[in-house]
Amino acid sequence: xxxxxxxxxxxxxxxxxxxxxxxxxxxxxxxxxxxxxxxxxxxxxxxxxxxxxxxxxxxxxxxxxxxxxxxxxxxxxxxxxxxxxxxxxxxxxxxxxxxxxxxxxxxxxxxxxxxxxxxxxxxxxxxxxxxxxxxxxxxxxxxxxxxxxxxxxxxxxxxxxxxxxxxxxxxxxxxxxxxxxxxxxxxxxxxxxxxxxxxxxxxxxxxxxxxxxxxxxxxx
Numbered sequence: 001x002x003x004x005x006x007x008x009x010x011x012x013x014x015x016x017x018x019x020x021x022x023x024x025x026x027x028x029x030x031x032x033x034x035x036x037x038x039x040x041x042x043x044x045x046x047x048x049x050x051x052x053x054x055x056x057x058x059x060x061x062x063x064x065x066x067x068x069x070x071x072x073x074x075x076x077x078x079x080x081x082x083x084x085x086x087x088x089x090x091x092x093x094x095x096x097x098x099x100x101x102x103x104x105x106x107x108x109x110x111x112x113x114x115x116x117x118x119x120x121x122x123x124x125x126x127x128x129x130x131x132x133x134x135x136x137x138x139x140x141x142x143x144x145x146x147x148x149x150x151x152x153x154x155x156x157x158x159x160x161x162x163x164x165x166x167x168x169x170x171x172x173x174x175x176x177x178x179x180x181x182x183x184x185x186x187x188x189x190x191x192x193x194x195x196x197x198x199x200x201x202x203x204x205x206x207x208x209x210x211x212x213x214x215x216x217x218x219x220x
Contacts, residue, residue, distance in 0.1 A: 161203030
């Protein structure tokens with residue numbers, strides 16, 4: 001005759017239930033997001049090291065298993081729309097345009113351009129249109145011109161590429177090799193559009209379009 005013996009040990013927020021068959025059930029307060037991720041569990045995707053739906057690293061960007069960025073862009077647009085409410089509230093209180101622009105750059109632009117050098121190059125046209133629509137809405141509220149997401153992406157790629165090309169200790173420094181003429185970097189060979197639109201090929205092309213950089217290199 002089997003007996004079920006239950007004992008509950010309460011310490012903090014965890015409880016432990018011990019059954020007669022030796023099974024131990026842990027009952028803890030869990031984060032709802034963690035519970036949703038557990039329901040998405042896919043053994044096949046786990047063996048590959050990614051989730052079947054999305055992969056969310058610590059940098060807070062989302063990439064689907066088919067290497068598209070629609071989920072990431074939708075998440076950023078949603079967060080930005082939530083913060084547009086506060087920008088409209090400041091506008092209703094008749095704050096100056098400079099303050100509204102500063103608020104936009106701190107709370108909305110910082111979200112839309114989070115890790116932008118990683119994902120923007122391979123975004124679809126609809127994703128870029130949705131991102132730029134948020135910028136246009138904020139521009140209309142603030143009453144001042146704001147830089148587009150594409151301009152910010154190109155500026156950050158150019159700035160990061162200059163740092164990598166000058167840092168001989170960087171792992172990717174070897175990708176930035178000068179041609180014998182010393183006036184251009186050697187372009188990276190790409191066979192797919194995904195690789196061609198990624199950071200390093202884009203960075204090399206941006207450096208090649210900056211003549212002032214090679215003038216300073218020749219002066220050195």
